[in-house]
Amino acid sequence: MSKNRDKPVTIKSDREIDLMRTANRMVAETFRKVTPMVKEGATTQEINDAVDTCIREQGGRPSFLGLYGFPASACFATNEEIVHAPPSKKKLKSGDIVTVDIGVEYKGYYGDSARTYGIGKISPLAQALIDNCKDVLKIAEETIRPGTRLLDLCLAMEKCISDAGFGIVRDYGGHGIGRYPHEDPFIPNYVAGYNGDLSLVLRKGHVICIEPMVTAGTYKTKIIDDWNLGTVITKDRKLSAHWEDCFAVTDEGCEVLDRTEDGKDGTELN
Ligand code: MG
Ligand code: MG
Numbered sequence: 001m002s003k004n005r006d007k008p009v010t011i012k013s014d015r016e017i018d019l020m021r022t023a024n025r026m027v028a029e030t031f032r033k034v035t036p037m038v039k040e041g042a043t044t045q046e047i048n049d050a051v052d053t054c055i056r057e058q059g060g061r062p063s064f065l066g067l068y069g070f071p072a073s074a075c076f077a078t079n080e081e082i083v084h085a086p087p088s089k090k091k092l093k094s095g096d097i098v099t100v101d102i103g104v105e106y107k108g109y110y111g112d113s114a115r116t117y118g119i120g121k122i123s124p125l126a127q128a129l130i131d132n133c134k135d136v137l138k139i140a141e142e143t144i145r146p147g148t149r150l151l152d153l154c155l156a157m158e159k160c161i162s163d164a165g166f167g168i169v170r171d172y173g174g175h176g177i178g179r180y181p182h183e184d185p186f187i188p189n190y191v192a193g194y195n196g197d198l199s200l201v202l203r204k205g206h207v208i209c210i211e212p213m214v215t216a217g218t219y220k221t222k223i224i225d226d227w228n229l230g231t232v233i234t235k236d237r238k239l240s241a242h243w244e245d246c247f248a249v250t251d252e253g254c255e256v257l258d259r260t261e262d263g264k265d266g267t268e269l270n
Contacts, residue, residue, distance in 0.1 A: 006184075007176070007180045007182065007183035007184055008183070008184055009176055009183065009184045009185055009200060009206070010176075010178060010179075010183070011203060011204075011205035011206065012178055012205045012206075012207050012248070013205070016109060016178065016179075017205070017207065017248050017257075019106060019107050019108070019109040020109045020110070020111060020177070020178065020207055020246070020248065020257055021248075021255075021257050022106050022107075022109075022111075023060060023104045023105065023106040023109050023110055023111030024104070024111035024112075024113065024246050024257035024258040024259075025111075025257070025258070025259065025260065025261065026055060026058045026059075026060040026104045026106060026111060027102045027103070027104050027111045027112065027113050027246075027258050027266075028113070028258045028259050028260045028264070028265060028266040029054070029058060029260055029261075029266065030051055030054040030055055030058075030102055030104075030266070031100070031102065031113075031115055031265065031266025031267055032260055032264065032266040032268075032269070033050065033054045033266075034047055034050045034051055034054065034100070035117075035266060035267050035268070035269045036269050037050055038092070038098065038100065038117045038119070039092070039119060039120070040091075040092060040093060040094050040119055040120045041091050041092065042091065042092050043087070043088065043089050043090060043091055043092070044074075044076045044078070044085075044087040044088050044090075044092070044098065044100075045087040045088060045089050047074065047076075047087065047100060048072050048073055048074045048076075048087035049073075051073050051074040051100070051102055052065070052072075052073035052074075055073065055102075055104050059106065060104040060105065060106045060111075061104065061105045061106070062074070062102075062103065062104065063103035063104055063105040063110055063112075063181055064101075064102075064103045067103070067181060068228055068229050069227065069228030069229070070084075070086070070227065070228070070229070071086050071227055072086050072087050073102075074087065074100055074101060074102050075099075075100075075101040075102075075114075076088075076098060076099060076100060076101070077098070077099040077101070077116075077231075077232075077240065077242060078092070078096055078097070078098045078099075079096055079097060079098075079239055079240075080233050080234045080237040080238060080239060080240060081099075081231055081232070081233050081240065082169055082172065082213055082215070082221060082232045082233060082234060082240045082242060083099070083101065083172055083213065083231075083232050083242060084229060084230065084231050084232050085226075085231040086226065086227055086231070092119045093119065093120070094119055094120025094121055094122075095119065095120060095121060095122055095123065095126075096118075096119040096120075096122075097116055097117065097118050097119070097122060097126045097129070097130065097239060097241060098116065098117050098119060099114055099115065099116040099117075099241065099242045099243075100114065100115055100117065101113075101114035101242070101244065102114070103181055105181075108179060109178060109179060110177050110178065110179070110180065110181045111177075111246060111257065111258060112177055112181060112209050112244065112246060112258075113209070113244045113245055113246055113258035114211065114242055114243055114244035115243060115244075115265065115266070115267050116129075116130050116133060116241040116242055116243055117267065118130060125216055125239065126239055126241070128164065128166075129166060129214050129215075129216060129239055129240070129241035130241045130243075132160070132161060132164045132166055132212070132214050132241070133212040133213075133214055133241050133242065133243035134243060135160050135164075136157050136160045136161060136189070136210070136212035136214075136243075137210060137212065137243055137245050139156050139157060139160050140153065140156075140157060140210045140245070140247065141245075141247070141254060141256060143156050144202060144208070144210075144247050144249060144253070144254040145202065145249065145250075145252060145253045145254060146202060146203055146204050146249060146251070146252070147201060147202065148201070148202045149198070149199070149200070149201050149202075150185060150187065150198045150199070150200040150201075150202070151191065151198040151199070153187070153202075154187065154188055154189065154190065154191045154194070154198055155191050157189045157190075157210070157212065158189060158190040158191050158192065161189060161190075161212065161214050164214075166214040166215060166216065167214065167215035167216070167217055167218050167219045167234075167238075168189050168190045168213075168214065168215075168219050169189065169213035169214070169215060169219055169221060169240070170188065170190060170193075170194075170219050171221050171232070172211070172213055172221075172232065173186060173187050173188040173189050173211055173213070174186075174187035174188075174189070174208060174209045174210040174211040174244070175187060175208070175209050175211075176206070176207065176208055176209075177207055177208065177209050177246060178207055185197070185198075185200050185208075187208060187209075187210060187211075189211070189212050189213065189214075190219075202249050203249060204249050204250060204251055205248075205249060206248075206249045207246065207247070207248045207249070207257070208246070208247055208249075209244055209245070209246045209247075210244065210245055210247060211242065211243070211244040212241075212242065212243055212244075213240060213241075213242045214240065214241055214242075215234050215238055215239065215240045216234075216238040216239045216240070217234060217236040217238035218234060218235055218236045218238070220234070220235035220236070221233065221234065221235060222234070222235045244258075245257075245258055245265075246258045
């Protein structure tokens with residue numbers, strides 16, 4: 001999400017985290033359900049419709065529908081798109097990479113996560129971008145625990161992306177989540193040149209979404225004026241991948257909330 005929010009950082013109770021686990025599990029189960037559909041010849045409109053049905057069948061509400069005026073239930077991003085594309089009737093083709101970003105509200109609490117899929121045979125570069133996003137999330141899982149400074153988390157993520165030689169999107173990043181889909185803090189995937197506040201020390205009960213957005217070229221973005229906030233693309237039109245997990249800080253470490261009943265991220269069938 002972008003940097004502008006005004007919802008304060010809060011500590012969630014065990015009961016609140018239970019509700020957020022349920023919301024995020026619905027997101028993961030939705031990925032499991034739609035993953036076999038995300039292939040050559042499919043359209044993001046078809047995927048969007050399946051996401052909408054699957055969320056509602058589980059008793060959740062697709063929280064992106066209408067959020068900031070967004071016209072659909074899932075956000076997409078194909079190739080040079082980074083985030084926030086509405087679904088389209090254009091068929092996916094071999095070599096594309098497509099991000100599916102899903103949000104659920106359940107009993108007033110939110111879940112949110114994203115996966116980037118390769119369609120058919122993708123280039124080594126495209127695969128490396130996807131793998132780098134997953135590496136960042138692995139590092140986040142190891143780093144998020146009580147006592148970790150946000151600064152150190154962001155430094156670790158920045159190093160992982162920079163070491164791979166990829167661009168780091170600066171205008172968008174991770175965020176707190178809870179009774180609102182986007183809460184403070186904003187969590188950039190970089191530190192060098194960032195002028196916001198990274199002094200927060202993580203505590204049990206913080207719940208945060210981590211969102212690596214990596215590019216094959218520049219960090220600079222451009223907005224296509226296709227809906228209220230617009231679709232964000234890379235300024236140089238090079239590829240971008242984006243992945244997102246939702247973490248609750250526990251007594252000793254963290255729990256990844258957007259997992260299926262059996263602990264999977266939902267993409268295992270792709
Ligand atoms: Mg998010
Ligand atoms: Mg998201």
